[in-house]
Amino acid sequence: MTSDTFAQFRPPAAPPAKARRLPLPLRRALRSPMTVIGLVLVSFHLLLALFAPVIAPYSVSAILTTGLTPPSGAHWLGTDQIGRDYLSRLMSGGRIALLVSLLGVFAAVVTGAVLGLFAGYRGGWLDDLVMRLTDAVMAVPELLLIAVLVLTFGKEIWSLSIVVAIVYTPGVVRVIRARTVGLAAQDFIRAAELRGESLPRILFRELAPNLTGLLAVELAIRCSSAVLKISALSFLGLGISQPTPDWGLMVQEAMTVIFTDPWFLIAPAIGLSSLVIGINFAVDGLARAYGVSETDTNP
Amino acid sequence: MMTPHIHISGLDVTYSTDLGTEVHAVRDAGLQVLRGETLGIVGESGSGKSTLARSLLGYARPGARFAKGTVRLGDTDVLRLDPAGLRAFRGGRAAMVPQNPLSSLTPHMPIGRQLAELVRLHTDLRDSAAKKRILWLMDRTGLPEPDKLLARYPHEISGGQRQRVVIAAALIGRPELIVLDEPTTALDKTVEAEVLQLVAELQKELNATLVYVSHDLNVIRAMCRKIAVMKDGKILEQGLLSRVYSRPATAYTQELIRAIPRIEPQGPKPGSRPAHTALASAGFATTSVSFSYHRPGGLFRRGPDGPPALQDITLDINAGETLGIVGESGSGKSTLAGLVAGIVSGHSGRITFDGQPLAGKAANRSKDMRRRVQMVFQDPLSSLNPAQKVNEILARPRQLYFGRSAAEARADSIALLKEVELEPDILNRSARQLSGGQQQRIAMCRALAAEPELLICDEVTSALDVTIQARVLDLLLRIQKERGLTCLFISHDLAVIGKVSHRVAVLQMGRLQEIGQRDALLNAPTTDYTRKLLQGHRHDAGAT
Numbered sequence: 001m002t003s004d005t006f007a008q009f010r011p012p013a014a015p016p017a018k019a020r021r022l023p024l025p026l027r028r029a030l031r032s033p034m035t036v037i038g039l040v041l042v043s044f045h046l047l048l049a050l051f052a053p054v055i056a057p058y059s060v061s062a063i064l065t066t067g068l069t070p071p072s073g074a075h076w077l078g079t080d081q082i083g084r085d086y087l088s089r090l091m092s093g094g095r096i097a098l099l100v101s102l103l104g105v106f107a108a109v110v111t112g113a114v115l116g117l118f119a120g121y122r123g124g125w126l127d128d129l130v131m132r133l134t135d136a137v138m139a140v141p142e143l144l145l146i147a148v149l150v151l152t153f154g155k156e157i158w159s160l161s162i163v164v165a166i167v168y169t170p171g172v173v174r175v176i177r178a179r180t181v182g183l184a185a186q187d188f189i190r191a192a193e194l195r196g197e198s199l200p201r202i203l204f205r206e207l208a209p210n211l212t213g214l215l216a217v218e219l220a221i222r223c224s225s226a227v228l229k230i231s232a233l234s235f236l237g238l239g240i241s242q243p244t245p246d247w248g249l250m251v252q253e254a255m256t257v258i259f260t261d262p263w264f265l266i267a268p269a270i271g272l273s274s275l276v277i278g279i280n281f282a283v284d285g286l287a288r289a290y291g292v293s294e295t296d297t298n299p
Numbered sequence: 300m301m302t303p304h305i306h307i308s309g310l311d312v313t314y315s316t317d318l319g320t321e322v323h324a325v326r327d328a329g330l331q332v333l334r335g336e337t338l339g340i341v342g343e344s345g346s347g348k349s350t351l352a353r354s355l356l357g358y359a360r361p362g363a364r365f366a367k368g369t370v371r372l373g374d375t376d377v378l379r380l381d382p383a384g385l386r387a388f389r390g391g392r393a394a395m396v397p398q399n400p401l402s403s404l405t406p407h408m409p410i411g412r413q414l415a416e417l418v419r420l421h422t423d424l425r426d427s428a429a430k431k432r433i434l435w436l437m438d439r440t441g442l443p444e445p446d447k448l449l450a451r452y453p454h455e456i457s458g459g460q461r462q463r464v465v466i467a468a469a470l471i472g473r474p475e476l477i478v479l480d481e482p483t484t485a486l487d488k489t490v491e492a493e494v495l496q497l498v499a500e501l502q503k504e505l506n507a508t509l510v511y512v513s514h515d516l517n518v519i520r521a522m523c524r525k526i527a528v529m530k531d532g533k534i535l536e537q538g539l540l541s542r543v544y545s546r547p548a549t550a551y552t553q554e555l556i557r558a559i560p561r562i563e564p565q566g567p568k569p570g571s572r573p574a575h576t577a578l579a580s581a582g583f584a585t586t587s588v589s590f591s592y593h594r595p596g597g598l599f600r601r602g603p604d605g606p607p608a609l610q611d612i613t614l615d616i617n618a619g620e621t622l623g624i625v626g627e628s629g630s631g632k633s634t635l636a637g638l639v640a641g642i643v644s645g646h647s648g649r650i651t652f653d654g655q656p657l658a659g660k661a662a663n664r665s666k667d668m669r670r671r672v673q674m675v676f677q678d679p680l681s682s683l684n685p686a687q688k689v690n691e692i693l694a695r696p697r698q699l700y701f702g703r704s705a706a707e708a709r710a711d712s713i714a715l716l717k718e719v720e721l722e723p724d725i726l727n728r729s730a731r732q733l734s735g736g737q738q739q740r741i742a743m744c745r746a747l748a749a750e751p752e753l754l755i756c757d758e759v760t761s762a763l764d765v766t767i768q769a770r771v772l773d774l775l776l777r778i779q780k781e782r783g784l785t786c787l788f789i790s791h792d793l794a795v796i797g798k799v800s801h802r803v804a805v806l807q808m809g810r811l812q813e814i815g816q817r818d819a820l821l822n823a824p825t826t827d828y829t830r831k832l833l834q835g836h837r838h839d840a841g842a843t
Contacts, residue, residue, distance in 0.1 A: 187682035190642050191745065194661045195699060196669045209686035 025289035035285025041278025045094060052092040058085035060092050060245045068261065077267055081253065089245035090267050094227070094275055096240050097247065100157055101226035104164025109219050111165065112172025113211065117203045119173065120180025121189075131177070134170035142167055146229055147238050155241060160230065167229075168222050179214055183207055213290040217283055224279035231272055247272040303331035304508045305338075305355065305476065310368030312350050312359060324350040324363060326532040332525065334475070337502065337509040339519030339540065341555070342529035343764035344735075351529065352478050352512045354378075356389050372476055390421045393476040394469035398484055400461035404453040410464055411449030414471070421472035436467040439504075441497055458628075459490035466498065473505055480512045487627035487791065488835035495521055514764060516559050520544070528552050558769035560794030562821055562833065583618035583785055584753055587611070588648035590634060608634045609809045611648070616753070621779060621786035623800030623817070625793050625832070630806040632789045633677075636757045639787060640674040652753065670700045673751035677758040679738035683730035689741055690726040696748040715744045719774055736767035740774070747778070754779075755787045760795060772798055793832055797821055805829050 029035045058064060058075075065083040069075065077086040119130040137145070145167055153159035183189065184207065192206050233239030234248030242249070247268040254264035312325040325347045332338045342348040353359065354370050357377040370377040372393060380388055389395070397403045404413060411433070418429040437445040440463040453461060462482060469477060479498065483491040499522060502509045511522050519526060520540065527537035528551070536548045547553045589611050591604040609631045616622045626632040637643035639650060641661030650657040652672060658664045664672075676682035683692055693715060694708035703711060713723045719740040730738055739759060746754060756775070760768040776799055779786055790796050796803055797817060804814040805828065812826045824830050 187676040187678060188684040190676065191674070191682055194641055194669060194674060195696065195749075196662060196664075196666060197699075206684055210684070212686075 026286075029285045029289035032285050032288075034281045035289075038278050038281025038283070038285060041274055042282050045098070045275045045278060048091055049095045049098050052088075052095060056085075056088035056091045058088045060084065060089050061243050068257065070261065071263070077263065078261070080250075080264070081257075086264070086267070089250065090247075090271060092245045093247040093250055093268055093271055096157065096244055097227050097230040097234070098223075098275070100160040100164060100230055101223045103157075103161035105168055105219055105222045105226050107161065107165035108168035108222065109172050109215055112169045112218075113176050113208070113215060114203075115169070116173040116176025117180050117207055117211075120177040121184045121199075121203060121207060123181075123184075127177070130173065134173050137166070137170045143229060143232060146233060147236070150233065150238055155239065160239070164226050164230070168226065171222065172218050175214065175218060176211060179211060180207055183210055213287075217287045217290075220279055220283045220286075224276045224283070227272070227279075228276055301333055304334035304336070304373060305330060305332040305510070306369075306371040307331075307351075307354070308369055310351070310354060310370060311366040312347070312354060312363055313366045314363045321366075323532045325354070328368070328534050330527060330534070330537065332508055332510070334508055335506045336525060337511065337523040339523035339526045340510065340512045340529060341514065341516055341519050341526060343514055343766065345531075346529040347532040348512050348514075348529045349480050350532075351534075352480055352510055353395075355476065355478055355510060356393050356395055357385050358389075390417065390469075390474075391472045392474055393478065394472065394474040396462075396466055396469050396477065396479045396482045398481040400458065400465045400482075400485070401453060403465055404461065406453055409450050409452055410456070414449070414464070414468060417468050417471045432471065433467075436470055439470075439501060440464075440467045441493070442467070458486055459494065462486060462494055463497070466494070466501070470501060470505070474507060475505075476508045476510070477502065477505075478510045478512070481514070483518065484513075484515075488793075489627065489831055491518070492835045498522070516555060516765070528555065554766055558766040560765070560768070560772075560792060560798060562794045562797050584616040584639070584650075584652045584787075585614065586635070586639065586648070586650045587613040588635075588638060588646040588650060590631075590638060590643070590646040592634075607809055609638075609646070612806070612809075612811050614804055614811070614814065616785055616787060618752075618785050619783045620801040621788050621799050623788045623790065623796035623803045624806060625790060625796045625803060626806035627791060627832075629808065631809040632791075632806050633757055635806070636674070636755050636787060636789045639753075640672060640755050641669070642674075666700070670696075670749045671752045672755070673746035673749050673753070674755040674757065675739070675742050675746050675759045678762050679735055679742050680730060680762075682742050683738055683745075685729065685731055688727055688729050689733075692730075692741065693726070693744055693748055696745060700749055711748065712744070715747055718747070718778065719744055734767075735763050736771060739763060739771055743771075743775070743778075747782075751784070753785045753787065755789070757789045758791065759788075761791065768795070775799060793821075805832070 053060075061084065063083045064075070064085055065079045067079075067083055068081050069079045069083075071078045075085050075087065077090060080086050080089065115130055119127040146163055149163040149166060150160065153163055189202065189206060192202050197206070230239055231246070231248030231251075234241075234246045235252045237252065240246040240249055250268035251265060251272075254261075254268070258265050307328055307330040310325055310328040311323060313321045313323050315321050328347075328351055330338070330351075340348045340352060350360070350363065354365065355372065355377065357370070357380055359365060365378050368378075375388065375392075377385075377388065404410070414433050414436070415429060418424055418432055422429070422432065424432050433449070434445050437448070442448055442460060442463050448456065448460070453464075456464070462485075466482070477498075482498075483494050486494060495518065498509070501507075509522070511519060513519050523540055525538065526540040526543050528535045528543065528549070530551055535551055536543060543552060544556065547556060588609060589607060590609040591607045612631075612635060614622065624632045624635065634643055638646050638659070639657070641657070641659065641664060644659030646659060652668070655668075657668065657672075661669055690709060690712060693712040694703075694705060697703040697708035697711050698705070709726070712726060716723055716725060721737065721740055721744075725733070725737065725741075730741070733741065739762075743759075759775075760771050763771060772795065775786075778784065779799075786799070788796065788799055800817050802815065803817050803820045805812040805820075805826070807828050812828050813820065813824070815825075820829065821833070824833060
């Protein structure tokens, strides 16, 4: 009721000519402060990841002091145990995790979409086969699976990306397949079949354009999950390793000084959580605005 | 002057949209109905008729609110009842029968337990007295074998039985007001007639005030003494049904009355067959088929055949004529359309078109054959790709079958749009931005873009409002005549079939009951089933 009463006193929406060009769902999303906060955080982190080496005060690997020093005018967040500038390392700490997540999840969404479209449209034993394979992968706890795969493939950026892709593909397949089954039952697909359209055309020209919103949400939400997983892996010493700066790794290193110099722990933790929270806020708002429901995105 | 039983005055119901504006679903509505009277509220989708009817039970859909006005039943101000009062009011003094009986019964409980729960909630009856009330209701609503039925789940009984159970549930508290919101829309015509009869009897027995919401003027005519016509949230006119019918006060009511499909055996002929056609005139398309759907099988084996959906249906369609196929749900009429179109495959028997056998699946037919046989579907929204603009939808057949460039296809589309009386600017819109009537016209355009010789229309107007239906049928008649199209027209509605068909075939439970010239069949049906179908349509005839 309160929102209704409120709505009465709101002046009629008359957006300036420029804002008019934004699609309606996006304008609607931007009304929510949570979405705006999310988008700002995500943009901030993306810019930081891109330009960190340029704007950071020092090189991430330069040894500047002898051992750990507290914050000072020259080093705003102090230096770490080896004497490297902590602020500079913090600024670069999300780069690898974000890059690996983006590459891996992008590959997962592309593969998952193709498989999901195919399984959902064709149905029958092919569908069963693909679904049972995804069941098999998803039966293994994600972190364990990642750890085992990393031990197999190695810790390079490309191999970590492949690991992320393998782990996240099944979830995407399930979501896309579920939506495809619903779409494939509609008459516009019957019409396409009656015209004699080819399988690729039905999958990618008739069905796929209806999934763009869902795919975007999948990409974003699984990126945030992947960043967390990669960081957890680094924290456990299985992921990104020295001397590369990484938030998960930095948290782990800070464990020894947690009571004497807590900002060493707090700073990378803030970095990581603000990125993940930012993505989640932004995705929530956009998903609502584009009509992708929560149940769609949960595998 | 008696005090009215229902008294609505100055009622506004509004929705607030996401963009902060308020939309009126009902605007300044006023109604007065005496105890024991029957009021029909008629209007097309979006007219606010359901919203108005629900306000009688103090119910507004989520997001809607009562902005202004009062709703009184007797001396109760419905909109001012507190939640507890409202709970007692609904189901006690006022009851509602909603449109979809399946979604108003909970699927996980046997019917008997659901009814018992309602008796406990709305009456003081317990144990054997409660059981007695339930059995009385079952008897009164014409439900057979109460003991067996009460143990069943909602999905285990037929649609007509479900609607009777819902009506029985509504009557548990012996309400003084019964609101029925399109209760028979999901039912077949013959079942509808029985349910309506039942409602009329029960209303008299309880001396209840009846409010009947429907888009179907025929049904309102059969049920009600008074009528209110709604459009765009406003009550355009109200009064005695006989008066509104004979002297409608507004142009809209006139159009609404004119648009009602009637069975007119002596009515005007649909487009006559083109005499000049070079095609073989008789047996242009023929079927002689039987068909069964497969039961679901295991991983490596096909399931066994289910009961036959079609049994030896032998039909022939002559070039340039419209063959209407009428039947109730489960008659196999859509299966037949699907077989000829190439959606459903695996029949036994033979389908021929222009002298050549037609393969089952469209994919196995030649490209030219696919072009020549086109189909228009029942649900216009589902048959248009939501991710495509109209331009893309219409251009595809031109590019695929005739190799037209994008610019040429666009020009073709504009010509086609003109043929179905739409403006070219619609090309840049997507299906969801169009009305139901526009969507169905676009779907027709897509079929016509292939320059078909046989057009299959499967219930193409059943999702449309009556006035829109009348316009789409007129359009179809004109196009059929101008293009000399051969049409296979499927519908559950005998009046619609009668309007467009040269010949009519009647299907029941997968069997061909009879086939004949339209006038002969409608005037002198030879089977009991056809007579029963006709009866279902004429139940309104005695109302005025």
